[in-house]
Amino acid sequence: MGDLLLQRLAQARAAATQRQPTSRLLCACLREAILDGTLPAHTRLPPTRDLASELGVSRNTVLYAYDQLAAEGCLVSRTGSGSFVADLSADRFIATPPAVGAPVPPPEPVALPSGVSARGEALLGRVSATDVQWGAFLPGLPDVTEFPQQRFAQITAQCARRGPPALRSYATAGGHPVLQRSLAQYLRQVRSVQCEPEQILITEGVHQAVDLLSRMLADAGDIAWVEDPGYWGTRNILRMNGLQVDAIAVDADGMQVVEPAPGRVPKLAFVTPSHQYPLGPIMALSRRLALLEAARRHGFWVVEDDYDSEFRFAGQPIPSLQGLMPDAPVIYVGTFSKTLYPGLRTAYMVLPPALVDRIGAAQMELYRGGHLLTQAALAEFIDSGHYAAHIRRMRLIYGQRRARLVELVTQALGSEWLHPFDSNAGLHLVMAVPEPLRDTVVAQRAREAGVLVRPLSRYFESPAVQQGLLLGFAAVPIEGMDAPFGRLQRCMEPLRR
Incomplete structure (x- = not known):
């Protein structure tokens, strides 16, 4: 031996x-x-x-x-x-490794379970998330290089030193109370949201918030309204939870509020009223009031996704839909992904008092949230004024970058290439694509040239799609815009001819 x-x-x-x-x-x-x-x-x-x-x-x-x-x-x-x-005769599932140095034989066919579920296949047929999450002109990205990381790390270290061991355990009661208090004060002052700290539930991103709401407030087969065009991520989550999606058209005044067809009364309606995603219009006051009245009359919840309202470069911020009237049937959803950075994975909901306990209990049961140390640091970051200062600084930077990108588009292609619904806000602009160009083809060619744009047509649910490109400007310094925009323009030239 x-x-x-x-x-x-x-x-x-x-x-x-x-x-x-x-x-x-x-x-x-x-x-x-x-x-x-x-x-x-x-x-x-x-x-x-x-x-x-x-x-x-x-x-x-x-x-x-x-x-x-x-x-x-x-x-x-x-x-x-x-x-x-030991007698391993009963353990035949243990694979026999090849002898050291011997050639590895090809694996024998193994009977595996059948593929993913039908709803899984449906999801995969609608996947829009890209495998690249940084580069010009990828929409939805803030400039993470401008985030005051050193200062935030110092605050986090201070919280870790003086905080109790519970900061490293699971979250309870919807999140850390100090962040709930800080957010409640901030939202009341800046977004006109009517809320108390206990109404705020911290989630790991907006996707988790949408998933939780669709599970708890609707059953399989129920109807959900979404904007058309609208965020594909919301639609995919709703469908994975068995909801039927009714796409409601968007025009220059936002979602066109309609009377539900018989048997198609929604349980939930998802809107982005302060800066419609992706086209950019602001939902008119008359539309807001009509949506709230319809929600009260038919008994459905409105989910207000306020994803980037802090970055408005002209005029005053648009007040929230939730704060428009007392006891509005609205669930307000916000995020730090655009104001700070996406990898933070921290968002929040403002729930009506009647839903707080039940939604909070469901969150604990389904997701077992944590990151309390990060939440404590975020609260200190807000209370000490660093958050507001960072937003003011980035609003100025993003406004300058947006102006430069608008200048590039209009000088090279003409003002008619800017989508008419576009408003002076957000982290991206929509560039219209005229016939005979196809935005999906342009986007693919641009990706091959190292430019990351999204085709507008992918955001539509109805057949009446528009052709366009979403260009994110927030993470592209002014001095770095000309080269990728030039490559994008060259990608379109052969197609235009």
Whole structure:
């Protein structure tokens, strides 16, 4: 046995791509010999001292190998009798590894369960998330390089030093109370949201908020209104939870509020009233009032996605829909993804008092939230004025970048290439694409040239799509815009001809 193991040890050392402890190599060699039948079941292994002497290694090396294999179930130790190879005949699911240095045979066909579910297939047929999340002109990205990371790290370290151990446990009560208090004060002052701290529920991004609301406030087969065009992520989450999506057209005044058809009364209506995504119009006051009146009359909830209202570059901020009237049937959703950075994965909902306990309990049961230390740091970041200062600074920077991109489009292509609904706000603009161009083709060619734009047509649910491109300007410095815009323009030239 010693000669066999010496040979296998030598082969293992030669095959190893990096230096490994002898104890691990010996363990691997013994395991291989057991699995390939060289050491049959019930074989008694040599005492550790004897094997160590044969191999010229320390006894501790052999002890480690025996203990590890016993823990894995490959060996059985009998007091006073030694170590024996376990009977693995019932464990046929354990794959037999090839001999060290031997060619790896092709895997044999294995009967696997059938593919993903029908709704999974439907989701995959509508996937729009890109596998690249940084670059010009990818929409939806703030300039994360401008975030005061050092200051935020200092605040986080301070919270960690003085905070209780519970900061590293699961979240309860909808999130950290200090962040709930900070957000309530901020939202009342800046967004005219009517809320108390206990109404705020912290979520891991807007997607989790939409998922939770669609699970708790609607059943499979129920109707949900979404804007058309609108955010594809919301539609996909709703469909995965079994809801039927009714796409409501958007014009220059926002979502066109309609009377529900018989049997098509929604349970939820998702809107972006302060800056419609992706086209950009502001929902007119008459439309807002009509939507709230329809929600009261038919008994459905309005979910207000206020994703980037902080970045408005002309005029005053648009007040929230939630704060338009007392006891509005509105659930307000906000996020730090645009104001700070997406990787923070922190968003929040303002729930009506009647829903607070139940939605909060469901969140704990389904998601087991955490990140309380980050939430404590965010609260301090807000209370100390750093958050407001960062937004003021970025509003100025983004406004300048937007103006430069508008200038590039109008100078190179003409003002008619800017979508008529566009408002002076947000982190992207929509460039209209005239016939005979197809935005999906342009976007693919641009990606191949290293420019990341999104085709507007992918945001439509109805067949009446518009052709256009979403160009994110927030993460592209002014001095870095000309080159990628030039590549985008060159991508379109052959198609225009």
